[in-house]
Amino acid sequence: MIKFFQILFLVFIIALFFFNFFRLTSHALMVGIYPYLLGITLLFGVILIMLYLTKNYMIITVCKGLLLIILVFGVFTGIQIWRNSVLINGYQLKRSIYMDKLMKITSYDEAEKMELTNLQNGIATLIENSTGMPITKKNETTILSGGSKVIDEIIEAFSQAEHHIHVEFFIIRDDEIGKKFKDILIKKTQEGVKVRLIYDGLGSTSFSTSFKKELLAAGVEIGVFDNTLQSILKGKLNNRNHRKIVIVDGRVAFTGGFNIGDEYLGRDDSIGEWHDMHVMIEGEAVNWIQKIFLADWFYITSEAIIDERYFAQNNTEAFMPIQMISSGFDTHWNEISQLYFSMISNAQEKVYITTPYLILNDSLIKALQTAALRGVDVKIILPKKPDLFLVGWANTSFFEKLLKAKVEIYLHEDGFIHSKVILTDNQIVSIGSANFNTRSLFLDYEVNAVIFNEDKCKEVEAIIHDYLKNSHSVAYEDYKKVNIATRLKLWIGRLIIPLA
Incomplete structure (x- = not known):
């Protein structure tokens, strides 16, 4: 029996090398199966080492039992991942029918009337x-770059709510900010405002039972995106809802990088000042953010909400072209990955x-290298201190290739950079929830706002230059030749790329 598990372990190792050698990062099989394959292989390796080192009958029996459990879990998970790929088309069909119904109760001005550059x-x-989301032109938008500004604006919008509040976050913590957030949602519910709340079951592990009970008791409707047990049973543990959305009365919406937690206001001394960007939008684009939320609510609850009261009449006359973009593991085109690639390539x-994370597939690496070699000013700003050391190793593993092509990389020293922003030629800026990593681009549900306006681009550029004041550039010479210990760290970082 031990021989069987040793052979199986060898097969897993070969599979890992195969995936890494051929760099199938963008392939559905890679991002779906690889994380489980890596975890199971590591567990197998540890247990086999224990079996080799011990002669204790009890320990040997327990280890064999664990190997069987892990094997059964692996087979079950593989079946579920395959099953998910089969079910995607069925869900997408239902979602498409639902979205078509929503389209009939909203309208927008045709994009052909806008004067846009070729880019x-x-x-x-x-x-x-x-x-399927067109560009909208009648909008007003405010760039929010400080945690207190974001919370203050959201709370102010909540206070003015009359019909509904829709909230969706990856992380909601039961801390000081979380309690403030909870209290006003309860207050608005008691005033007769319809409140719906979505949170990710794995991201919001600190969302306590008592916290949830208070909201439910007040009448807040809550949708949980796949808690840990559901995720395991569905084979979707590695697929999370990373979106951050707030909509009030279909009139004003917020999206970006902030979650609900004290650390987002710089209150965690171990992290320091938190640097992030959010955007507040009023106008036609809010309707599309609403549709994204309602589609997520439909996915979680199977409740198809079709009511024109959730889509406010737009009274904004300001010209501000904005286009929403969403993506997920079950969509057709890896849409945000395509957006990033095109903004770099053009x-x-x-x-x-x-x-905060720079974990790239080959196409994005080539796009960045080629842009820099063409003479484009390519700057990437990352936090000097990552939130997880393994992620830091993964980030660093890409530095050599990029620096060699004259891509400029900066490490920010004053706190933590969490903003997910790409700015191109002062013509387009994307602000949202999607990081530059495998997880955001191929595994998780994400949403970005894409703004086509020179003034807003310059406003974001000024914020980025403020980041640069407290950053230092990374030299190619530092990564051209590294010692064995550093090389090992980089290799380990590459190994976890599909997880990060």
């Missing part, structure tokens, strides 16, 4: 063809990127 028109066409002057 803007190409990106707008890409997003519409891949997501840049003529500059590409500025801020992200």
